[in-house]
Amino acid sequence: MNCVECRELLVGYIEKLLDVQQGEMVRSHLKDCHDCRKELKQIIALQNRLVADGAVRSQNDLENAVMDRIVREQALKLRKANQDNQHANIWRFIMRSPITKLAVAAVIIIAVAAGIYYFAGEGTQKCCAWAQIADKVAQIKTCVYNMHVHISGGTIGQKGQDVESKVYISSDYGQRIDFFLDGSIMQQMYVPADGNAMVMVMPSEKKYMRMVLTDEMRAKSKNQMQDPRDAITKFMTGPFRELGKDTINGVEVKGIEVNNPPAVRGVYNNFIGRTWVDVATEYPVRIEIETDIGTGADATKMLMVMDGFEWGKEMDPGVFEPNIPSDYKTMGEMKLPGQDEASAIDGLRTFAEMADGRYPSQMNVMTLTKESAEIYGKKLGANAKGTKPSDEQMQQMTAKMMKVQAPVLFYTKLGRDGNDPAYYGKDVTSGDANAVLMRWKISDGTYRVIYGDLSAENVTAEKLKEMERAAQQ
Amino acid sequence: MPENDGFYIQRCLDGHPDDFRHLVRRYKGPVMGYLAGQLGRSDLAEEALQEVFVRCYFGLSSLEKPESFFAWMLGVANRVAKEQVRIEQKERQAAEKLAQMHAQTNNAPDWPLAKTVAKLDDFSRQLILLRYYGGHTCKDVATIMNIPIGTVTKSLSRAYTRLREMLKDEAAQESEVQS
Numbered sequence: 001m002n003c004v005e006c007r008e009l010l011v012g013y014i015e016k017l018l019d020v021q022q023g024e025m026v027r028s029h030l031k032d033c034h035d036c037r038k039e040l041k042q043i044i045a046l047q048n049r050l051v052a053d054g055a056v057r058s059q060n061d062l063e064n065a066v067m068d069r070i071v072r073e074q075a076l077k078l079r080k081a082n083q084d085n086q087h088a089n090i091w092r093f094i095m096r097s098p099i100t101k102l103a104v105a106a107v108i109i110i111a112v113a114a115g116i117y118y119f120a121g122e123g124t125q126k127c128c129a130w131a132q133i134a135d136k137v138a139q140i141k142t143c144v145y146n147m148h149v150h151i152s153g154g155t156i157g158q159k160g161q162d163v164e165s166k167v168y169i170s171s172d173y174g175q176r177i178d179f180f181l182d183g184s185i186m187q188q189m190y191v192p193a194d195g196n197a198m199v200m201v202m203p204s205e206k207k208y209m210r211m212v213l214t215d216e217m218r219a220k221s222k223n224q225m226q227d228p229r230d231a232i233t234k235f236m237t238g239p240f241r242e243l244g245k246d247t248i249n250g251v252e253v254k255g256i257e258v259n260n261p262p263a264v265r266g267v268y269n270n271f272i273g274r275t276w277v278d279v280a281t282e283y284p285v286r287i288e289i290e291t292d293i294g295t296g297a298d299a300t301k302m303l304m305v306m307d308g309f310e311w312g313k314e315m316d317p318g319v320f321e322p323n324i325p326s327d328y329k330t331m332g333e334m335k336l337p338g339q340d341e342a343s344a345i346d347g348l349r350t351f352a353e354m355a356d357g358r359y360p361s362q363m364n365v366m367t368l369t370k371e372s373a374e375i376y377g378k379k380l381g382a383n384a385k386g387t388k389p390s391d392e393q394m395q396q397m398t399a400k401m402m403k404v405q406a407p408v409l410f411y412t413k414l415g416r417d418g419n420d421p422a423y424y425g426k427d428v429t430s431g432d433a434n435a436v437l438m439r440w441k442i443s444d445g446t447y448r449v450i451y452g453d454l455s456a457e458n459v460t461a462e463k464l465k466e467m468e469r470a471a472q473q
Numbered sequence: 474m475p476e477n478d479g480f481y482i483q484r485c486l487d488g489h490p491d492d493f494r495h496l497v498r499r500y501k502g503p504v505m506g507y508l509a510g511q512l513g514r515s516d517l518a519e520e521a522l523q524e525v526f527v528r529c530y531f532g533l534s535s536l537e538k539p540e541s542f543f544a545w546m547l548g549v550a551n552r553v554a555k556e557q558v559r560i561e562q563k564e565r566q567a568a569e570k571l572a573q574m575h576a577q578t579n580n581a582p583d584w585p586l587a588k589t590v591a592k593l594d595d596f597s598r599q600l601i602l603l604r605y606y607g608g609h610t611c612k613d614v615a616t617i618m619n620i621p622i623g624t625v626t627k628s629l630s631r632a633y634t635r636l637r638e639m640l641k642d643e644a645a646q647e648s649e650v651q652s
Contacts, residue, residue, distance in 0.1 A: 011626040011633070015611050043633050050590075050605035053583040057509055057606055058502040062519060066497050066526040070490060073527060 001029045006036050010043060130240075130256060133282045140283075141171040142315055146308040151293075153301045160301075167306075173320035190322045197333070199322040208324050209331040209398070243274065248286055248307075252279045268293060283311045293364055332395045337406030339413045345454050347406030348437070352430045352454075354400065359425035359437060363411040372404050407438070414440045424471070428452045436467050478617075479539035486533055493530050499607065500543060501526075504550050506606030507598065510591025511554040515582055521557050525550045540619060543599065589639045597632035600625065 006029045012018045013026045030037050145167055152160025164180040174193035179186045184204070191198040201208040243255035255276040260269075268291040276286045287306040292299050337343050352359055354375050360368050376397060414421035421440040428435045432452030439449045447464045450456045459467075475495065484492035504525055508518040529546050536545055590601050603614045611629070615622045 008627070008630070011630045015626065017611060017622065017626060042637065046633055046637060047605075049583055049586055050601065053586050054502055054506060054605040054608065056582050057505040057515075057518075057587075058608070062501050062505070062522055063494060063497050066501075066523050067491070067494055069523055069527050070493060070530050073531070074490060077531075 001025045003029075003033060003036055006030070006033070007039060010036075010040055014040070014043065014047070133277060136282060137277075137284060137311075140311050142311075142313050143167075143169045144308075144310040144313050144315070145306050147177075148303075148305045148307075150303045151300055153299055168315065168319055170315055170320060173315075173317050176320050188322070190320060192320065199324075201322055201324060201328070206325070206328045207331050208322070208328050210333045211402075212333060212335045243276075245279065246276065248276060251285055253277060253285050254279055269299075281311075284309060331398060334399055334402050337402055337409055339406075339409045341410065341448070341450075341456065343403075343406040344410035344438075345407075345450060345456065347404045348450070349454055350400055351404045351407075357430040359428060359430070360404070360407070361426045363408050363421075363423040363425070363438075365405070365408055368404060368408050372401055376401075411438070422468075427471070430454070434467075435471060436464070439464060477540075478542040482533055482536065482539045482542060485530065490530070493526075496529075496542070497526055500546060502606040502608060503543070503599075503602035504546060504606075506587060506602050507547060507550055507591060508554055509582060509584075510587040510589070511551070512557055513584060513588065517557055521550070521553045525553050528553065543603070543617065544595075547595075547599065547602075585640065585643055586636075589636055589643065592639060593632060593635060597628060597635065600628055601632055601636075604629065 006026055009018060009022060009026050013023060018026065030040060147165040147167055149163045149165070150160055151163075152158060162181075163186075166178045166180075168176040170193070172193060174195070175189075175191040177189045179189070186202070186204070188201045188203070189198060190201075197210045197212045199208060199210055240256045240258045243257050245252060245254050247253065253276040255274055258271075258273045260271050271291040272289070274286075274288040275284055276288075277284050285307070286309075289302070289304040291302050293302055337347060348359055351372065355371070360371050362368075411421055411423060419440040419442070421438065422436075423438045424436055425438075428437045430452055433455070435452045437450050437452050437454075439447050441461075442448045442458065445461050446458055447461060448456060449459050449464065449467075478496060478499075481492045481495045501522065505518060505522050508521045508525070509515065512518045512521060525546065528549050532549070536542065538545075590598060593601065599618065600614060603609050603617060604611065609617065611622060611625045615625045618625075
């Protein structure tokens with residue numbers, strides 16, 4: 001064996017992979033060859049270095065650390081996927097069922113309307129140019145515009161949902177709103193200027209429904225809902241800042257922006273409103289509202305844009321009359337819930353009856369919609385797998401869905417009026433007779449309390465404090 | 474020799490995440506050796522190692538050839554190392570000095586060696602990493618890499634020669650700098 005042959009086999013020799021004969025040949029060559037012995041030593045030295053470094057690098061608890069991290073991250077991913085699925089499922093369920101579709105539309109109307117409706121109309125600063133613009137716009141008798149609402153997060157899921165509407169307004173005849181979902185008409189809502197009921201029509205279902213307005217709503221119905229004529233006035237109830245000039249669709253505009261004006265407290269969080277008016281005509285060109293509804297995991301983001309305005313447009317009175325084809329069925333007459341204690345208690349009772357004694361976990365429109373949709377989902381799933389509920393069932397459900405909105409309307413009103421309301425539905429059930437479910441201030445030092453069993457009484461601020469402290473412990 | 478990589482990968486994909494542990498155990502040394510050579514610091518390498526395994530785990534479904542798991546993982550490790558280098562470039566320079574100071578003490582990482590291994594060609598590097606940092610025998614390495622045992626020993630022989638040359642060059646450069 002020569003040196004070249006020997007060196008080729010050295011690694012095999014060290015690793016004990018050679019057969020007996022080969023091993024013997026290498027050994028005998030090494031005995032006589034100083035250079036190959038030196039080579040062998042150097043390879044072994046390098047191997048020892050590699051083995052030592054390899055051992056040092058492997059001395060750690062990385063295996064467990066890696067597995068812990070994988071388990072943790074996988075749990076997170078799963079939870080997120082489940083949430084997204086759940087959101088998607090709830091939304092699919094809502095949109096498949098005519099009842100919940102109607103209820104959600106109503107909720108969106110309430111939510112959207114509340115944004116403008118709940119601005120108190122007082123405190124307008126009459127001193128500046130914007131006040132004059134507001135006055136001028138408020139005088140216009142008719143208006144048509146497009147309203148785009150995008151809601152996302154919370155119940156709706158991150159992808160969100162768009163609702164497009166066309167709104168017709170006339171001082172003489174009232175309002176009409178056509179709601180479109182995914183391009184097709186979902187619902188038409190007619191609010192007459194002097195009537196006491198509004199009519200909702202669902203062309204896809206060939207159904208319609210009358211909704212009786214509460215006295216309070218009727219009193220305010222002239223200037224409420226989606227009436228952009230009041231937007232500037234209402235935006236100016238708090239401090240605002242001028243946005244300067246810009247261009248929208250080739251029109252030179254100027255704008256103002258408000259942040260959390262006092263009137264929306266208790267209704268919305270992180271509220272930003274912007275109004276842009278045409279510099280030449282001083283009529284609004286675009287109104288934008290960005291806000292959160294609810295807080296925590298259920299917080300829903302709402303973006304609302306009104307544009308495509310046609311101010312002073314002449315309109316046929318027929319536009320405002322619901323022309324209901326004869327083959328449409330009525331779903332009866334519903335009552336919009338009142339904003340008072342009795343209606344709130346009634347709504348809470350209705351919810352608890354359906355939810356085995358639980359109350360809505362939070363007092364906001366979106367949480368309430370989500371939770372009642374879930375309950376309906378279960379009930380409908382159990383009662384009628386895949387079959388369409390009867391008209392009677394639908395009517396009952398819609399009535400209930402309306403009813404359960406009452407506490408949130410009342411609660412919102414309390415917040416808006418500065419009555420320091422609080423709600424503990426997350427921890428209190430109908431079995432907790434002595435636990436405070438909801439409370440609000442009725443005068444200095446006195447609070448009104450609704451308990452878990454839905455009884456109500458007045459208590460002193462001290463006693464309330466005591467009860468709330470006890471509940472926290 | 475326990476089950477091959479493909480078996481465990483399929484188990485993970487079938488919803489048994491804990492079986493990934495076997496792959497971590499099998500490759501943590503080799504990948505650590507590679508990352509240490511690339512990054513020059515143990516703490517960075519350990520951090521990167523976790524990231525590599527986590528990414529590999531969540532990327533298993535995109536792995537087309539399970540038999541190339543190790544090579545694929547080294548690709549991931551290379552990307553992670555590059556990211557780390559970008560983030561930690563400044564710190565690394567300081568750490569290298571520190572590493573050189575401790576290089577030859579007992580039970581300390583052999584930084585010049587690890588860095589030299591990282592510079593080997595892909596094939597030789599995989600062999601060295603599996604054999605010494607993964608603690609696998611030559612026969613296991615042949616199985617993992619799906620090559621004849623003779624190729625393993627011949628290639629190791631060449632890798633040793635190359636490593637020795639590079640280490641010699643580095644040492645020469647080092648002494649030049651010092652003088």
